[in-house]
Amino acid sequence: MKKLLNLLFLTVLGHLAHAHVGSTxxxxxxxxxxxxxxxxxxxxxxxxxxxxxxxxxxxxxxxxxxxxxxxxxxxxxxxxxxxxxxxxxxxxxxxxxxxxxxxxxxxxxxxxxxxxxxxxxxxxxxxxTAQRDMPEGLGIMLSVLGIILFTLMITTIGASVSDGLLPKGETLSQPKRRKKYINMGIASVVCALILYGGSSWWNAWAAQYKKHLYQPIKGSASVLDQGDERTFRVSIDTADWQSQNRGNMLSTLIPDHGKLMHAFLIRVPGLDAFAHIHPERQDSTTFQTSLPNLPGGKYVVYADIVRYSGFSETITDTIVIAEHSRKAPESPKFSEDTYIITDPINAPGNVAMDADVVICGKPGTKTVFQDGSYAIWEGKPDQALEAGKAYQLNFEIFNPDNSPCLPEPYLGMMGHAVVMRSDGSVYVHLHPSGSFPMAAEQIFKNRLADTTKLIKRPTSVVFKDSVDSYLTKLKAMSVLEREEFLMTEMGMYEPNESGMVGMDHGSRISFPYSFPKEGRYRIFLQVKRNERVLTGAFDVKVKGPSVM
CATH class of the missing domain: 2.60.40.10 (Immunoglobulins)
Structure with missing residues (x-):
């Protein structure tokens, strides 16, 4: 059974891993x-x-x-x-x-x-991402019409060199009949060659189109056991990049929320352990960071990167994390990497409690965070949402004393959310602004103001050095300075009457999203309070789209 589940996840991810997964x-x-x-x-x-x-x-x-x-x-x-x-x-x-x-x-x-x-x-x-097949009925109809046209063309050519020149009442002589058949034969060969050439051109064009269908970036995730510390690594496979015309893409990646890569590890099939971490670039194809104290098991990995054009891609893989008896040193409370353990999606409430555990909720119920604060997802309990319909996923955040909580910025946003379908076929990283990387929005705002008609690909070495310098600058900032810088950069701050920058937000966080298909989903909600990143889990059942 485990081998079957592993094969299922690998098959699904291999076909859907582009620009998030299964959520176009x-x-x-x-x-x-x-x-x-x-x-x-x-x-x-x-x-x-x-x-x-x-x-x-x-x-x-x-x-x-x-x-x-x-x-x-x-x-x-x-x-x-x-x-x-x-x-x-x-x-x-x-x-x-x-x-x-x-x-x-x-x-x-x-x-x-x-x-x-x-x-x-x-x-x-x-x-x-798809290649259209001609409907069978249309194919039969076009084939019949083609045969009729082919026959009409041959007979018309034959008649034009014989019957059409006969005086009225005269029969076709043997030499003229022979000439007619010769011309019809030549016409048949010419028309057959035209049809063959057209068919060859079409097949070549279809093969070229298929060759340029989007191919997800291939990569492999691994865990390196280095004594008391475990390292999570993502290695990107560039073996077939020349045929895919990807070139030096990895040298022109841009940070999103101040990070070159956002990686999410979710234990399957229960979706009961979750980590949001940020591997750093070691060389052009390798990213790594410390692995949190996740429990052992099989995990699906989603690693998001963004190109300089704003095009985002998701690298997917599955890994097995072994049980680890030596507990790694705890990260400082202001760490931007975080993880939780919660109850399985198919067995709510079935989890042993400790400091890292949260109990998941559903629409109309609350999820309590690790520090006693909690979130309520506004909605009707036990009412399935509808696939294909745009929703505002509204969450209200409260302090332990039930007073409204004003979340602190986390990576330049007031909250993050990850949506995953139970079989791994849908994954998306959401922000209050939408289901796209914030870096892409800023790029297109700048591009719209740019008067250059055609933009050129940047010089890879210079571009990479400038990005590394930017990331070094961010690391040197304090947490407060970095969050304020990122919020300003992404347009989350607006000037107020005194000329200072201010932030207008309350205790409600909304995420716009449209579930792509029916099924069971888990939503991991992330907010920040008292310099600590908190993660909660909510479950929802999505039904198929309504038929008008």
Whole structure:
């Protein structure tokens, strides 16, 4: 049974590991000028193709919403005109935009209404992950029509060199009949060669398209036992990168939330142990960091990285962590790496208690963190959510004395969440702003303001050195300085009346998300309180999309 589960997880991850896992849609909530909106974009799985854009307006009387794609390479100067979205119901607008180029893109949302105009940039990754098969009925119909056209063409050519030249009432002579058949034979050969050439061209084009279908980055995770300390390592496989045209991609990675890599380790099949850690770059293909005191077992690994264009990718693997009798030194309380142990997804409440354990909840219930504070997920208990529908996952945070808790910034955000389906086929790292890397949003804001029509690939050595210098600068900061720097960099701080930067947030944290398919999911919620990262777990059942 264990071997079967291992094979299942490896198979699922190997096919779905791109830009998060199994979660292709993009959700973003933000301010388009004076309007607070929620955007849900479902990109196509074949490029060129159309992306479905849905905009929910939460305030104001909006009269017009438009959307247009902005490509990283060509920027604003090379972007097409905006397409108007149609009001499908009150405060909801829908429409399609064409994504013509593969790679890192964005959708510019333009809003107009009683409060004036506003815009929002939503990062979108456009990649071909599927190859369309022709429907069987259509194939049969086209084959029949092709045979008819082929026959008509041959007979028409034969008639044009024989029958069409005969005077009225005269029969076809033997020489002319022979000429007719010769010309029909030549025409058959020529038409057959044309069909063969067309078929060869089509097959070659299809093979080229298949060759350029998105291939997930391959990597292997491992645990190195070094006496009293265990090291977690991710090694990236670049053996076939030349054929995939990835080039020097690893030298042009950019930090997201101040980290080059965010790695999540989740024990399977129970999803009852979780770690969020940040391996550091040792060389161009190796990242590693200390492994927390996770219990033994099989773990699925998701490691997120972001390219300089804003294109994010997830490296996946499974590892076995052995039971470790020597407990590693505890990390300082301000450590940005963290882990928890909780009850299994299929057996709630079945866990031995200690300092690192939390008990999971569900919508309408609470999860108590390790320090006694707790979170309540706003929602109706035992009511399944619907796949394909955009939701606001709202969590209210409280202190141990039941007073509202104002979380502290954690890696430049007021909270993080990881959503995982029970079989590992869906994984996504969420932020209050949406289901995309914050670095991508900033890149496209800068790209939109850039007047360069075509952007060039940066020099890898210079780029890598500048990123390393940036990371060194962050490490030298105090925790408070680093969080303030990251919050400002990602636009989480806004100037106030006194000219100082301030932060306006309460005890509620919201994550926009659309569950891609039905099943059982676990949500790991992360907030920071008293300089300590706290993690809670919530479970939800998702039903299939409703049929209209």
């Amino acid at each position: 849609g993009v959700q973003m909530q933000g301010q388009a000028g004076p309007y607070k909106i929620l955007v849900n974009i479902q990109p196509p799985d074949v490029i060129p193709g159309t992306a479905r854009v849905t905009v929910f307006v939460e305030n104001g009387n909006v009269t017009s919403v438009e959307a247009r794609p902005i490509y990283f390479r060509s920027g604003d100067k090379g972007a097409p005109s905006a397409d108007k979205l149609i009001a499908s119901q009150q405060s909801q607008f829908e429409g399609d935009i064409w994504l013509m180029e593969p790679g890192s893109s964005s959708a510019q949302i333009l809003v107009d209404g009683d409060k004036g105009k506003g815009e929002l940039i939503v990062p979108v990754m456009a990649i071909s």
